[in-house]
Amino acid sequence: MTAQAESQNVDKHNGNADVRSIENTRGGRYYRPRVDIVERDQELLVLADMPGVGPDGVDVQFDDGVLTIQGRAEPRQPADTEYVSREYGVGDFYRSFQVSDQIDVQKISAEMAHGVLTLHLPKLEAAKPRKIAVAAR
Amino acid sequence: MMVRIRTESFAPLMQLRDEFDRVYKSLFRDGGPLAQARSAEHPSLNIWEEAEALKIEAELPGLKAEDLDLSVLGSELTIQGRVTTAPPEGQTFHRRERPAGEFRRVVRLPVDVQGDKIEATLSHGVLLITLPKAAVVKPQKIKVTAG
Numbered sequence: 001m002t003a004q005a006e007s008q009n010v011d012k013h014n015g016n017a018d019v020r021s022i023e024n025t026r027g028g029r030y031y032r033p034r035v036d037i038v039e040r041d042q043e044l045l046v047l048a049d050m051p052g053v054g055p056d057g058v059d060v061q062f063d064d065g066v067l068t069i070q071g072r073a074e075p076r077q078p079a080d081t082e083y084v085s086r087e088y089g090v091g092d093f094y095r096s097f098q099v100s101d102q103i104d105v106q107k108i109s110a111e112m113a114h115g116v117l118t119l120h121l122p123k124l125e126a127a128k129p130r131k132i133a134v135a136a137r
Numbered sequence: 138m139m140v141r142i143r144t145e146s147f148a149p150l151m152q153l154r155d156e157f158d159r160v161y162k163s164l165f166r167d168g169g170p171l172a173q174a175r176s177a178e179h180p181s182l183n184i185w186e187e188a189e190a191l192k193i194e195a196e197l198p199g200l201k202a203e204d205l206d207l208s209v210l211g212s213e214l215t216i217q218g219r220v221t222t223a224p225p226e227g228q229t230f231h232r233r234e235r236p237a238g239e240f241r242r243v244v245r246l247p248v249d250v251q252g253d254k255i256e257a258t259l260s261h262g263v264l265l266i267t268l269p270k271a272a273v274v275k276p277q278k279i280k281v282t283a284g
């Protein structure tokens with residue numbers, strides 16, 4: 001698993017880089033979801049924080065070794081709201097990763113709960129670790 | 138006399154302090170380049186006022202309602218809880234960015250609220266707290282009668 005092709009967009013809670021995302025389908029700016037990526041023997045597990053995104057607002061694609069996650073977060077307050085304090089912005093999420101492992105694309109599964117996307121990317125047989133028996137002489 | 142001399146001798150320091158304030162405000166103002174650093178506390182909060190209530194919103198993905206504790210004491214609201222949706226220790230992490238574990242933040246409320254009528258909802262990892270204003274701070278409609 002590598003991430004050279006990781007998209008350059010705005011980190012949700014460190015939003016000073018004003019870089020537009022690669023795919024600008026709705027206009028405006030995207031936030032970069034925070035992720036945990038865990039490698040297990042049988043799969044890669046990806047958890048992505050996308051608060052405000054419901055199960056219907058998630059789009060996950062895996063194409064040619066690139067995993068792309070998108071989430072749609074609708075505005076929760078009117079645009080003209082005057083904040084007493086405003087520490088974060090609200091908007092859609094976008095992030096992509098280059099995945100070097102061989103993934104069984106047909107068996108990728110995803111679920112969305114409490115604003116967290118959980119993705120299971122099962123490895124193809126060839127990519128799974130094998131125990132090599134060593135014969136004693 | 139004594140006081141005047143002291144004031145003069147401190148003038149350059151005062152100027153320095155004013156300059157520092159100016160730079161600080163330009164960097165750390167809402168939406169400024171370092172606004173986030175100012176509030177390194179977790180969770181980050183958006184706060185706004187409506188006619189009847191003060192609203193406080195926080196993004197806490199993975200938080201379940203039973204793991205959240207809200208309390209008001211005087212003019213301070215305490216938000217604390219625990220997010221448990223992290224993969225267990227001892228695994229190989231390629232990325233580990235999501236905040237996990239306990240959080241606690243104390244907020245000084247800008248208006249008086251009715252502490253016993255606070256409501257909170259959690260939806261898709263977004264916490265919204267509604268704090269009804271105390272009667273004295275609500276805008277009062279004053280009837281004008283023609284004389």
